[in-house]
Amino acid sequence: GDDKYTVNLPLNQSGKALAPGLYRYQIYSQELPYNPSPYLVAVSNIHLTMKTSPENLLIWAVDLRSGEVVPDAEVKVYNTGGEVFFSGTTNQEGIFQADFPAALDLYNNVFYAITGEAGQEDFGITASNWGFGSEPYEFGLRSNYGAPKSQTYIYTDRPIYQPGQTVYYRLIHRDRDGAGYALPEQQSIPLTIHLHGKEEKIINLPLSEYGTAQGEIQLSTQAEPGFYRLETENGMVYFQVANYRKPEIELELNMDQDETLIGEEFQAELDARYYFDAPASDVQLSWTLRAEPTSFRIPGYQVGELGSNWFDYPGAYSPSIWGTRIDSGEDQTNANGEWSIEQILTNIDIYDREVTLPANYSLEVTAQDETGFQVTNRSAILVHPSDFYLGVKPSVWVTVADQAVDFEILAVDWEKEPNGIKTLSAEFYKVVWQYEVGEIGEIDYIREKELVAEQSFSTNLNGEAELTFSPTEPGTYQLDIFGDGARTEVTLWVGGPGTTAWPTQTNQKITLIADQDLYKPGDEATIFIPNPFPDGAQALVTVERHKVISYETYSISSSGQEVTIPLSDANAPNVYLAVTLIGQDSEGRSSFRQGYINLLVEPVDKVLQVEVIGEPERLGPGEEVQFTLRVADRNGEPLEGEFSLAVVDKAVLALTEPNSPRIEEAFYGIQPIAVRMGLPLGMHAGRLVWVPGGMGGGGDADYSVRDQFEDTGYWQANIVTDEDGLAQVVFNLPDNLTTWQADARGITKQSQVGEATAEVVTTKNLLIRPVTPRFLVAGDHLALAAVIHNNTGIKLTADVSLQGAGIQLDIPEFSTQTVEIPAEGRVRVEWWGTVEDVDEVDLIFAADAGFYQDAVKPYQGPLPVLRYIAPYSYATSGLLDQAGQKLEIVSLPKSYDPSDGALDIELSPSLAAAVLKALDALEEDQHYSVVAQMFHFLPNTITYQTLQEVNVDYPQLENRLENLIPETLDVLDAAQNDDGGWGWWQDGASDPEISSYILFGLIKAQEAGVFVEDLMIQQARGYLLATLPALEMLSEPWQYNLLALRYFALNEAGTDVSSGMQALASLSSQLDPGSQALLAIALEKGQPGNDSTRSLLSNLAGTGIRTSTGIHWENDENRRSWMNNTTTTTAIVTYALARVEEAPDLYPEAVRYLVSTQT
Template identity: 25%
Template sequence: MKIRSLPVASALAFLLIGLAWVYLLLSETPRGQVKGTTVLTDASGKPLPGCDVYLTPATNYAEDDTETSAPPLFTGKDARERRRTITDDAGRFSLRDVPAGVYSLSASARWHSTPGVRITVDEGRTSENLLRLVRSEPDLSVGDHQATFATSETPFLPVRGYTTLPAVAGDAKQKKLLTVKIWRTRLSEVLKRDDAAADFNKLRYSYSGSPAVLTNALLRPSPGEAIPPKLIADSAVPITGADREGFFTNRLPLGAAKGKPGLYLVKYSYGKFSAASYVLVTDLAIVVKKSPSELVAYTAELQKGTPIPQASVRILRNGKTLAAGVSGADGVTRLSLPSSLAATGAESGIPTITMATFGDDEAVVNGTSYGSDSGSGGYVVHTVTDRTIYRPGDTVQYKGITRLRDDSTGERQKYSTPRGTPVSVEIRDATGGLVKRETKTTNNAGAFWGSVDISPEGSTGSYMMVTNVGGEQYTSDITVAAYRKPEFAVSVAALKPRFHRGETVEMALNATYYFGAPVAGAKVHYYVYRDADWSAEYGNASDDGDDYDTSYRDSAYSNYYGEAVGEGDITLDENGKAVVRVRTDIRHPGRVGNERTSESAEVLPQVESYTVTAEVKDQSQRSVDGEGVATVAASDLTVSVSPEGYVGAPGKPTQVFVSVRDAQKNPVPGVSVSLAAAYDEWDTKNKRSYTKPLGGPQTAATQQDGRAILSVTPTRNGELRLTATTKDSGGRPTRADASLWVASDAGDDLNTDYGDLSLLSDKRKYLPGDTARVLVNTSRIGQNVLLCVEGDRVYHTISLPVRKRSTVVRIPIKTEWGPNVSLVANYVRNKKFASSEIPLRVTLAARDLKVTVRPVNGDRYHPGDRVTYSVTTNTVSGRPVAADFALGVVDESIYALREDDPKALRRTFYPPRSNRVSTSFSFSVEYLGDVSKAEPSIKARTKFRDTALWLPDGRTDASGKATVTVTLPDNLTTWRTTVHAVSEETAVGYARTKVISSKPFFLRLETPRYLVGGDASRLSAIVHNETGREQRVQVRLVATSLRLGEKETQSVTVAAGSVGTVSWPVTLASNSSGAAALRVTAWTPKETGKESFTDGVEQSLPVRAYGRTDFTTFAGELGN
């Protein structure tokens, strides 16, 4: 029986094998080949080597596209990735093994590109293509450049052009020469005429290439209107340095303009093409500070940085002088802006120009449109709703509180109550559609209220409540969402206020339904995070409790939990409870001895936070999240130390506040604290820092407020380190440090590392009438520093001569500066501009109301019961006061979806003042197109992956060791390496570590998620500079299928440790679809003795076909 069945079994086996081969053949991706040549479209038609060629899958297929005979074959999500290659010396390229389908084929070089060409790749065939590249740069142009030169400098302009132009007629030797003509005039002669000023602005701000000519308005003014420019040079210079694409970039000196102040108009000609630009030669600089109501100008010597008195300063628009003044001995001119300036500027956007003149020297600040004085209206409006989130179909109940600013006392935040004032209220949905409009009138408390019904079919999203009062408009948001309230609440809390390092942290989980029952047997998955809590070290021991600083500290890192240190699963018991346990490390805070041995040495905080986040799922698989924080510290106590200010004086006692708090952050009285002071010194020979003690340590006991006030008297100038220590009842020590700069009124040159410019104040807060003692530190001397107190306007100016690198200045504090202003310092030196800013906080009278509310008859009730609440309002000193209030009783689960903001009311009426003064200067420098700035060969980063390596079969040897090597992809990120291990005896283990993949110089390309055919958008490149010094960076974007609204190459100066951003407006043709290939590169210029840095990124941007999605809805009635 079995023998007879063998032939059948064999046939069946062969059949299965055959079917498998057929399946493999059918499932194999069909592939073809793409070849071609890139050539220039000019008369030469020569091939272009070294050209980037991109093959991008077409993600949208037009069925009526006659160029293709069949739809693309989509063969898996990774089969048709974007491909790139580079043409050889003959301009040829080849791409093999290309999956069959429809693609966009494009090419680009430095100065040439071609838009995407739609091609079809068929199985087993070769697609031959000829790509004709069009120039992306004009035939002749002047690159963006340094426009201002001192008389001691030789001006220059970078000129770029295309060298394959026909030879100039009559030139027997056929030399390639560039004709240069230079005219000299005065800036004031140009700007006093409307037409000339407009044409000059085109020279300054030309976004479509350099203007081809200098207009008659510039060169040939009508008789009597202005003195015509004088032609001072007419020469020809040879063109050198053309690249393989035929473009040259020459940096041409303008020797005729050296040493003679004036405005120089320059025209370059080559063949039938020309380009024009200008340079300004001057020894005058102007710094302009603008606010909505005035302008403050500071005139200084461009190189020396000393003030220039008796300089004429004018604000011009359309050649007309709107305001004028003369600088004083301090170089400062203050001009009140005419009311018509803001009004017309807001409507027309016509730019103004600020110009300074001193003898033959002139300077100008870029044109600016003055808008209306927004944000400084007479009214202030705060709105509150009965709850924080609504569904479609709900009723929103609101109340508005209005106040009118009273400026009669000079205080910014003093109000009167508008009574009987009409108020218009509009509610608009998330699409901007009007939901309701009504008019209300304020009552005797300046309040109004109303309600609005949201349609059950209304859209979700952020609704807007628009309040108009006294011709001013105020807005607030109302959140509407199709939410589902959580059925239960989850709490996570530490079992004790503070754990010591080395102990096991215990966190109690509790899940309770809102109707009171426990969520028994729920499954929990939790994560544990550890983060440093530096609030004790940097907390202000002399703080009076206002929230201007803490509001930022509370929110800045609210979504950051720190380093992940564990995770696990647990089940709640019958009471809906469980305990999560986490072991902590034994570590000790502070430094060793009195020497800071390494800048990178770990300095532990006094306190660390362990955060447990838990996801709890009940039996219905509904999940609710909760989180809690445990405090882990070296001691039961936390200490902070802060001097009364940041600056002290030799021989003058400085108060030092040492504060001690317990785990609940309550003050602890009667605790002994020690304070030691030592000067930070720098050993220039051994290149290390060390400290020299200032006397012996002091001891004191904390008072009822938990503070001990000690005094330190510095003996000399320098940087003083203050160290406070204390011990808890178990003898566990803890410490905190602070710094105090010490400088006499005469100033000094300290043995320390000075930055360009920095400010330090002697107090953290001031009272009106106080005098602030401010230390100004500069890296250069000889210039003047302009100090300005800024806020809604420039309140006060000081022109401070700098004779030493540390200079002390005194500033009287005024009531109108409350609650805060900004102290801004600027200086000009060697054609460089330095700036620094610090806040000055001015304490005003307390304006808080103490409010309580409580149920009269306890906190347990039944449905239908009546609840009575007691509401009290008192001043902070406890004195009762009448007050208007709103009370809402809302389901607590609502706030699990969107929390209330208890500080919103105070923030509306007593916000910190923002600095509304903008600062600009006349000699900003831009580099582009200079021959030394040419783009080097840059390898762009293209391999962006989520997984760098997956090794499923790694194994350690008999000694328990193994090595694994991985090549990191191009991502700039932190990579985590995780190991799951099991032994033959089934012992299991888990470990993880992290590495950071970064560069000292890199860029990121920010794009929309996608574009649609016909779109206009903006692409941005963000340059990160971690090289340790300021960099002048060239950034270039090459994009296929996109039309750039700016030049491909832009420049940006990025400070050390900072980022810079450049942007390109882009547009798409209305018939675009598929994907746009993007290549952005950044580089620093090659300079002798300095390292050059480069980076590049390539990625594609999806492009969706222009169209719309139609929805058809039917409604009717069904019969029986």
């Protein structure tokens, strides 16, 4: 069944302890479908703790019998090839150390350390990957056991672009030098450009003296929307291409607090301003408040209610990603573009149960002005169910009946600091879970609880308490701890007599406590090491990051110990303190404890003080601006460095998140740990590891038209500050009226980094904003509009005009309208008209209020004009058997526009010449679907074979085919399933129709001289034969048609299926013309001149449809087949007429039809 049992097995027949050494065990059972892999069992008195990093290795030897370190022990370190990599002796602290000659990737390298000899008392063994349950990631730490030799920081001028725009990029490359960085030795770096998932090209960029490189990518105007990538060996950045429309209003939404208690009031404030720095007054708003439960974690403790969601399967229903709607409404901004809201947060039961965990309450506000375009922003507040949380940690998660279980209780505040004395209640239940099936088949789990014990208690000043319960019966138990709105539940599994309990502490972890959260170089960190072993323990304390930096050993008393670690600039931005304890538990068994703590050290000497100043802060469009860059170290001393400066329209930056981290974070953010643990006691046979579940403007007098719009106003990648730490750039901004954000990032030769931003605004006292669609449609009647802003303190009267050919206004004399615009206000003006039949419309919107003027074209430039018409083609063909003439009359309806049409007349000396002229190669499908490959492969193969047979000179076409056909063969070879067939997609179930078509193509390729593996053909034949149905099993016409195709393919491959074909020919009335034709070919090949073939061809002659363009055949529209179209059916029948060489009068007429219908 599905039950699990624990069985104690003796490791030898005598039942005595095994001698030290390495043993191999194998478990066999005749009832198992397979036997498990053999097990290796190490028996040892000497415990070897191994720490390996890409740069060095450390081994610590402890005698488990005496609990003392082992000095002068001979140690040999082997690689996976069995070669001795290092050898030596431990020092007086039981330590052996060695440095690797070159950095190693620990993901691909495992090391084994041995002391003594098997059979001797001093035998010990360990491996670098014996850290199960004790690796850094088990403590929530990020690790990287590779050996990166360098780091590349890549960024672009902005994260999002439109097709046709230019992407500017820069990279900074550094070699890794221990814990720091050094200028690269290489002179250049390869950069791979991936455009929309395809590797476009690799370019080799020269590196500057600062280790930097730059470049640009001109996107095609037809660039597909999506994500694109720039990549080096150790660096990557994505950017997005989208047909976006920039927002025109900036919404700044702020909560009055970051977190609050449920039942209290919060206030949100909104400031809406146009990007050209004018208030968005009287703008319509809609808002929604939603709540989404979140978690609160206390490391090592269970927090909150259990619920029943841990029963759910992955992907089970959950509320919206934005949470449950709490409230909503509509409003508008005031004259200053401001709005606020106050809400009282009630105890809302989001998940239909008591609220015991916090929830994120998000307020979403959408604004819309006269343009009709919306802009949205969102802000959130964390709402707590109580002013403290309860953490519960059981001494075991699985136990046996009548064994006492201890529970540690911890009360903490929102910052996870001890919350002092709390009066609490405890209830201990025996629990049974039942399920109910709902109306639509959903399953609800119901918890039935039986109270076993209860108790009131209080925490101490440190928020701590301990409880003990003794379950008397096997089963599932639950402890509820609650008080003052806080509640936590934990589950305990209790087995019967003889079952094995888990160790007394989950995963043998200890929590290290540091005296500070953040240190500066020169500080000393004091860390307390708790010791759970009653008789003391040996401790290995290491400082680690990219390698084992230093170590100390201690003999720790049962009360624990404090250690002091000096921190320097070399330890920035962080180092890890790791502690391994080896001791004996209360029952005298050898055990270990492992702890990690991440010590954060400010990289004060690595981060520059950078200041960017834009002057003037407000200017007009197209005017000159100056940016000054000041760079200094932490003491204010000026420094030389190389910086980039990107000046980008802030409205574009609002469309998406940044696509690269800050430069300080990239180089000096939290670094991962690279040291692996090898801990034999971590692999102890009696150890069970708990794996938790995954539950002011100027220049207005100039009436120039604004039409130079750019989303990046300026980019320079190699601005170098002088000895005074200064650099300046001067340039003219584009015509955008917006806020420009300047972003400066750079690095010194000593790898100090920094960045800063500044903003300047381009605006006008009077400005006009066009309101147009992205494109127009010929013949459409629509309204074009503009919103005119008066940013002065007085009322203005302005003439507002629309100019541009291609729009026929309803009232032409209203192309200029006079409007009054209130002070600090705006008005909307509309023009109704009809779009003319032109390629594009180039519009100019203008506003003239005397001294204040503005004129502008739409941001996207001329508006393209589309025509939603369906192309129609008509073709006819005929023969001139002798000299003379033939009249064809072409008549078009009056509603058609002949200017968009064409009349093509083609004369060919023969039908064969017309066919050869149409020969071409079908390019491969980029998605590599088997169906697409199939539809390309056979036509290309037939075309290639035709070129060989008629001996015509089309070298370019022949070369293309000689490249395409083998490529397709490789794809089809890879897509062939184990049963010999092919599916619609690679790895899809084999399909007989597709497989038959491909088999025929492989045969034709062989006939054309293309090399095809015989195995492919044999396997395909085997699949079709193995799945070939008996005729009497079929009843539907589509099944008969498919059988005809299968017979045809097998016959072409040399398989005798004549008896089946003869039987199928008797059902010709059930077959489509194409299937009759395939069957006729197969029958004729097996027995030339047979009656069945003649009968089938006679049927085809009678069912052909004659027109002025020749003869063709049609299928029943209800028949199921991918070949169910007139052209394909006619082509198959024509192929049969050519193969069988019957009905010579039909063949040229069929070819003429196909020639006339070619596209």
